[in-house]
Amino acid sequence: MLEAVELTRHFNGVPAVAGVSFPLVNGRLTGLIGPNGAGKSTTLAMLAGTLPVSSGSIRYLGQDITAMPAYKRARRGLVRTFQLASEFKRLTVLENLLSAVPSQPGDSMRGALLGRRYWSAGEEQAIAEATTMLERFDLTKYANHYAGDLSGGQRRLVEIMRALMAAPTVLLLDEPMAGVHPHLAREIGHQLVALCEEGMTILMVEHELSIMDEFCDPVVVMAEGAVLAQGTMGELRNRSEVVEAYLVG
Amino acid sequence: MGHNAAIFYIITLLVYGGVDALACLGLSIQFGVAGVTNFGFIIFQAAGAYAAGVLSMPGDSANGGFQSYIAGLDLPFPLPWIGAAVVGGLLALPFTLLVGKRLRGDFAAVGLLVAAVMANLLVTNYRPLFNGSAGLSLVPAPLQDSFDPQSTGYQWGYCGAVILLAALVYYLLHRLTESPYGRTLRAMRDNDVVADSLGKNVLSLRLSMLVLGGAIAGLSGGILVGFINLWAPSGWGYAETVVLFAAVIIGGAGNHKGAILGAILVPLGFLEASRFIPPFGSPGLIPALQWVAIGLLIIGFIWFRPQGILPEKRRVNIGFVLPGPQRPERLPGSSTKVATLCRRCRVPPGPQPRLRGPGVRCFASTRVSPRFHPNTGTAR
Numbered sequence: 001m002l003e004a005v006e007l008t009r010h011f012n013g014v015p016a017v018a019g020v021s022f023p024l025v026n027g028r029l030t031g032l033i034g035p036n037g038a039g040k041s042t043t044l045a046m047l048a049g050t051l052p053v054s055s056g057s058i059r060y061l062g063q064d065i066t067a068m069p070a071y072k073r074a075r076r077g078l079v080r081t082f083q084l085a086s087e088f089k090r091l092t093v094l095e096n097l098l099s100a101v102p103s104q105p106g107d108s109m110r111g112a113l114l115g116r117r118y119w120s121a122g123e124e125q126a127i128a129e130a131t132t133m134l135e136r137f138d139l140t141k142y143a144n145h146y147a148g149d150l151s152g153g154q155r156r157l158v159e160i161m162r163a164l165m166a167a168p169t170v171l172l173l174d175e176p177m178a179g180v181h182p183h184l185a186r187e188i189g190h191q192l193v194a195l196c197e198e199g200m201t202i203l204m205v206e207h208e209l210s211i212m213d214e215f216c217d218p219v220v221v222m223a224e225g226a227v228l229a230q231g232t233m234g235e236l237r238n239r240s241e242v243v244e245a246y247l248v249g
Numbered sequence: 250m251g252h253n254a255a256i257f258y259i260i261t262l263l264v265y266g267g268v269d270a271l272a273c274l275g276l277s278i279q280f281g282v283a284g285v286t287n288f289g290f291i292i293f294q295a296a297g298a299y300a301a302g303v304l305s306m307p308g309d310s311a312n313g314g315f316q317s318y319i320a321g322l323d324l325p326f327p328l329p330w331i332g333a334a335v336v337g338g339l340l341a342l343p344f345t346l347l348v349g350k351r352l353r354g355d356f357a358a359v360g361l362l363v364a365a366v367m368a369n370l371l372v373t374n375y376r377p378l379f380n381g382s383a384g385l386s387l388v389p390a391p392l393q394d395s396f397d398p399q400s401t402g403y404q405w406g407y408c409g410a411v412i413l414l415a416a417l418v419y420y421l422l423h424r425l426t427e428s429p430y431g432r433t434l435r436a437m438r439d440n441d442v443v444a445d446s447l448g449k450n451v452l453s454l455r456l457s458m459l460v461l462g463g464a465i466a467g468l469s470g471g472i473l474v475g476f477i478n479l480w481a482p483s484g485w486g487y488a489e490t491v492v493l494f495a496a497v498i499i500g501g502a503g504n505h506k507g508a509i510l511g512a513i514l515v516p517l518g519f520l521e522a523s524r525f526i527p528p529f530g531s532p533g534l535i536p537a538l539q540w541v542a543i544g545l546l547i548i549g550f551i552w553f554r555p556q557g558i559l560p561e562k563r564r565v566n567i568g569f570v571l572p573g574p575q576r577p578e579r580l581p582g583s584s585t586k587v588a589t590l591c592r593r594c595r596v597p598p599g600p601q602p603r604l605r606g607p608g609v610r611c612f613a614s615t616r617v618s619p620r621f622h623p624n625t626g627t628a629r
Binding site for chain 1: 431432435446447457561566568
């Protein structure tokens with residue numbers, strides 16, 4: 001599905017990621033953990049196309065997408081969220097969700113100028129999908145609120161919902177539980193597992209090990225810009241280098 | 250002031266108001282909606298004015314050859330106006346490099362500002378292009394062979410055409426802004442990196458907005474030069490862009506009605522009103538103070554009312570609970586979905602029992618209306 005091959009990224013000569021390789025297992029929720037500065041977010045950004053790679057390659061659905069811009073990757077179903085809450089502040093929650101719906105008839109200058117009759121059917125369908133999503137994450141009552149007015153946890157949810165509205169095949173989540181109430185974080189975890197059971201492939205950067213324990217399999221551990229180990233959390237806890245670098249580090 | 254002079258003054262104000270409204274609408278879609286801070290906006294208006302001028306003027310050997318300029322195609326109306334819009338739009342293409350991936354936000358804005366200064370210097374100092382610092386004069390008025398441009402009827406007609414065009418541009422921009430495409434533009438304005446990661450081609454969107462805004466600015470320049478019959482570099486310094494930005498900020502960035510209001514209040518109203526201040530101090534003091542006042546207005550509004558006089562309206566969906574005190578209620582047994590909303594969603598006659606308390610979603614997803622209505626709540 002998605003595979004990183006010897007990815008490297010330098011910032012002014014300083015390596016942030018050095019030769020990272022791992023495949024994502026189809027239909028699984030893969031965790032990506034590591035200490036601060038391990039290169040997790042940089043790796044995720046390279047996979048999504050937000051950051052160009054210094055060397056190495058990325059394969060997606062059997063195709064080399066290393067040079068493909070981020071928006072084209074997203075259109076092919078490779079969608080990401082961000083480490084910092086990145087909602088569209090001056091759009092309502094509903095508009096945030098609708099903004100991600102791909103291939104809307106009115107989402108072009110021509111379509112817009114053709115008028116509401118041309119795009120209203122597609123818009124109605126998108127609103128129905130967004131309504132389902134809002135119900136799923138219990139944010140229906142905030143649909144008409146500006147996203148920038150929500151709490152940190154709610155904004156995280158908006159970001160996740162918005163990414164899901166983009167109809168991803170592979171979803172890259174950068175610390176989606178940060179700032180979210182632990183109870184809600186577990187709810188999100190269950191939702192993500194359910195999405196994987198429906199066929200979605202997810203890579204999730206996360207610091208909370210209990211979340212990794214409960215929901216992610218496999219887990220990739222990074223340290224100092226390289227992959228240290230891969231496996232289930234149970235296996236990783238028995239690996240001394242992992243324990244040394246991260247679990248007690 | 251005599252009767253005819255008063256009428257001419259009113260017509261002039263209306264034409265200027267229409268031209269300024271057009272320019273501010275062009276800037277409103279670029280800056281207010283799409284978030285492209287085009288500090289070089291005035292060069293697009295200037296390009297349109299020069300294009301309309303040289304397309305409508307005869308060759309530069311005419312009138313004793315006292316002017317020097319390119320083209321001189323002597324084209325009939327409305328080709329100069331169309332040419333002005335086309336040139337304004339095409340001029341945007343090279344500026345895509347400035348608003349591309351490598352140069353964004355404030356850096357792109359500064360790049361465009363520098364480009365505007367360079368363009369002005371080039372036109373001022375290279376006479377064969379558009380007659381240098383003296384500029385173009387004796388630009389023919391549209392249809393002057395068929396009508397007398399000095400007649401009141403002609404001038405009212407000109408005024409009507411300008412207002413009609415401004416209304417048409419407003420309608421088209423409104424259509425764009427209130428569509429999914431407009432939503433994408435506003436998303437790009439809020440966070441272009443995220444919009445990019447959601448499959449939006451940000452570069453293409455920015456280019457489209459530069460071309461569209463440039464075409465509107467070019468058209469406004471073409472209209473203006475047809476009315477005043479001359480155009481010189483002193484009329485389009487970079488500071489003129491500041492006036493247009495002040496208008497859009499004060500009127501309300503992101504709200505096209507606000508842009509029109511700003512055009513009426515700042516370039517037209519404020520600058521015009523200051524003409525009536527009795528002269529005092531050294532010569533040039535009052536015009537200098539005008540600029541100071543414009544700067545203070547911008548700072549004041551950004552500080553105290555950044556949303557402007559007419560803020561961008563929140564697009565609420567009538568199928569969901571509204572934030573704040575205005576909450577919709579469902580009418581049981583009625584096909585009407587919303588009872589209490591904005592003015593366009595008036596409460597129908599008859600009993601209107603409240604179903605449930607506040608904070609409750611009104612409709613099932615299958616019954617959600619696709620129509621968005623701006624409510625009376627204000628943007629932050």
